[in-house]
Amino acid sequence: MTSSSAKQPPVELKQTTQPVRPEQDEVSPSNDKKRKKPLSFYFTFLALNICVLLVSLDATALSVAVPVITHELNGTTLEAFWASLCFLLAVVAVMPIITSLSDVLGRKIPLYASFIIFMIGSIVFAVANSMGILILGRALQGLGGGGLDVLGEVILADITTLKERPLYLGLFSIPMAGGAICGPIVGAALAEYASWRWIGWINLPLGVIGFLLFFFFLRLKPIESALNSKLARLDWTGMALFLVGSILFSLPLSWAGAMYPWASYQTLVPFILGLLFLTGFALYEARPVQPVFPYRIFSNRTSSATLVGAFMHGAVLNGGLLYLLLSFQATFRDTPFRSAIEVLPICVFIVIFSIVGAVSVEVLRVYKILTMAAWPCLAVGVGLFALWKPGVSDGIKYGPQVLAGVGLGVLFTICTFPMNASQQVDDAGLAIGIMVSFRMFGSMTGLAIGSTVFHSIFEQRIAKLGQLPSELAVLHDVREAIGFIPSLRTTNHSLPAYDGVIEAYRVSFMAVFLALAGMGAVGFLFSFAIKELSLESEEVGRQGFEED
Structure with a gap:
């Protein structure tokens, strides 16, 4: 079989009608036997x-x-x-x-x-x-x-x-x-x-x-x-460049605003070095026989827009769930276990609609309209988390979770289809692997953005409160804000600055949710670039399953 690296990606054709299933799908006992797993x-x-x-x-x-x-x-x-x-x-x-x-x-x-x-x-x-x-x-x-x-x-x-x-x-x-x-x-x-x-x-x-x-x-x-031939084809230089670049890039994103200021050398030096390594990696990937990120995977607008969507989805999914749990513990002073129960609406709907999204594609044989409908649910639902405050009604507390869960769940599975439909069949596994990597890179970025926004707003709000009582004085060090959340339940609620501290947490989480909602809006804009391609291919890739 011809190597996948030698193949060109399929030309995207706009599909204006629902694809017709081949006639052989409806007849032929021999075809049924062929399809039997x-x-x-x-x-x-x-x-x-x-x-x-x-x-x-x-x-x-x-x-x-x-x-x-x-x-x-x-x-x-x-x-x-x-x-x-x-x-x-x-x-x-x-x-x-x-x-x-x-x-x-x-x-x-x-x-x-x-x-x-x-x-x-x-x-x-x-x-x-x-x-x-x-x-x-x-x-x-x-x-x-x-x-x-x-x-x-x-x-x-x-x-x-x-x-x-x-x-x-x-x-x-x-x-x-x-x-x-x-x-x-x-x-x-x-x-x-x-x-x-x-x-x-x-x-x-x-x-x-x-x-x-x-x-x-x-x-x-x-x-x-032969094994020697396989090893020779590996992109060792590309892997080294990516490994060093991704670590240098990710580390300062994770600690900026939490451990060190954005303007500090501890943040800027590794961040800039990481960008340089990743830029060098991207340029170098045109050379190897078997690159880590082959250019052909990114050569059409459907796959590129889908990868941006996967990145944004990972950012909102992982960043949103983490800060959702922390928000319940800080704003409503829930225990960790109670906070996990409180987020069950979004959790349940993510599971349900991840299945609904895939089944809908199975029935309708289209994915673009479903993708475009999911992003507004995600962005609006996460944005409405900003309405939470002590004493809020259950409808405001749980309704936005349901809406966000619908969007997050559908996108959890549906990004796979435009990614695969826009590639040669032999590249199916590789394309999905790259998409999953983009989603995880998005997760890291979403957590980093959430951390930066939270600590920046929290520091400003705490500064406005002036000198805090000794029981709360540790919060003048913004790096202790997340670690102090469990202590909010046991701290004397009648302290003069206590309500102000709770409000500082609330406003900081509100800013995080609005930032994540903005990332959801970006995903929605890129969904317009996705084309509706046929899903009727019955081929498996070169590493497909062998028959018994």
């Missing part, structure tokens, strides 16, 4: 679901448990910051590299390596007796989890045709979205009622089952070339 396919699909459930749970379970862990291990605010950050940094850095490795070496080697690293990281996390060991465990989990997350979607694209993918993606979205949503509840419950160490231990039985299912039932078509 082997039993090993369904066990592989089960393993993929376990895979994304593991990573989704693990990525979000720690957020509400960090204060408990930091207190038990006598950690500092800085160590608590890194415990949350290192996982996401590792995921962002490793995803494109794993995608590129799997496109050259085959999916299995990177998949098994990711599983092993993730399991080792889970054990290190669970047995940690210091914050340093815990941070190491989280970093290992991020390296392994990033591989599992991206390869889950890549392999799904490999083993299904574009025509049938909406059905399987709808099913696949249940553990993907459900894990991300249930993670905070699981983490809060374990931290408050059992032990935070179970956040690591619960990965082991599921991980072993998933690994064994892959080992015995994953049957992908091999890439026919």
Whole structure:
């Protein structure tokens, strides 16, 4: 089969009518036999679901448990910051590299390596007796989890045709979205009622089952070339440039305004260096035989607009959920577990509408109108979070969550279809891997923007309150604002400045939600550039599933 790197991307044709299904879909017993999936396919699909459930749970379970862990291990605010950050940094850095490795070496080697690293990281996390060991465990989990997350979607694209993918993606979205949503509840419950160490231990039985299912039932078509030839094709220079650039770029984004001011050398120097490395990486990618980010993936407006949308969706999804939880804990003084219960409306609707989005594409065979309808729901819903204040009605508290959940859920799955429809079939897995990487880069950026906006507004509001009582004086250091949130429940509510502090938190979170809503508006504008392309392809890529 001709190498995918030699193929040109398909020309985008505007489709004004619903595509007609080929006649052979309706008849031919032989065609039915051809389309029948082997039993090993369904066990592989089960393993993929376990895979994304593991990573989704693990990525979000720690957020509400960090204060408990930091207190038990006598950690500092800085160590608590890194415990949350290192996982996401590792995921962002490793995803494109794993995608590129799997496109050259085959999916299995990177998949098994990711599983092993993730399991080792889970054990290190669970047995940690210091914050340093815990941070190491989280970093290992991020390296392994990033591989599992991206390869889950890549392999799904490999083993299904574009025509049938909406059905399987709808099913696949249940553990993907459900894990991300249930993670905070699981983490809060374990931290408050059992032990935070179970956040690591619960990965082991599921991980072993998933690994064994892959080992015995994953049957992908091999890439026919010698190992030396495969290694020679890898874009080692590009991977190094991306790894260094993404880390240098992401680190200052994560601490700007929280640990160091934006104008400080600690923020500006790595940020500028990261931009230079990433610019060099982008220019260099025209040279390798098998680049990490092939230019052909970005060569049409549908894929480019979809990648921008995936970036914005990741920013709003992860940034929104984190600050949603913190907002309930600060504005309404909820416990971590109670805050996780309070966000169930948005969580449930994300899961439901991630399935609805995929099923709608399966039935209607179109995706553009659904994409354009989802973005306003997302942007308006998240923007309405800014109305929250103590004593607000349940309708104002939960209604916007439902609206935002509809938009976030539909976009969770629907971005896959224009991304694949605009590419050659052999590039399906690679294109999805790049899209997932963009979504995770968006997650990092959304968290960074949220952090910068929150700390900037909070510092201004606290300064207006003047000298604070001793019980609240720590808040003059804006870096302590997030860490102090659990103490708001136990602090004397009759203190003169207490209501002013609560208002400072409320206004700061309001600014964060409005900034994220603005990112949703950008996603909506780019959705106009997406073209409606046919979803009727029945081909699988060069690493598709082998028949029994």
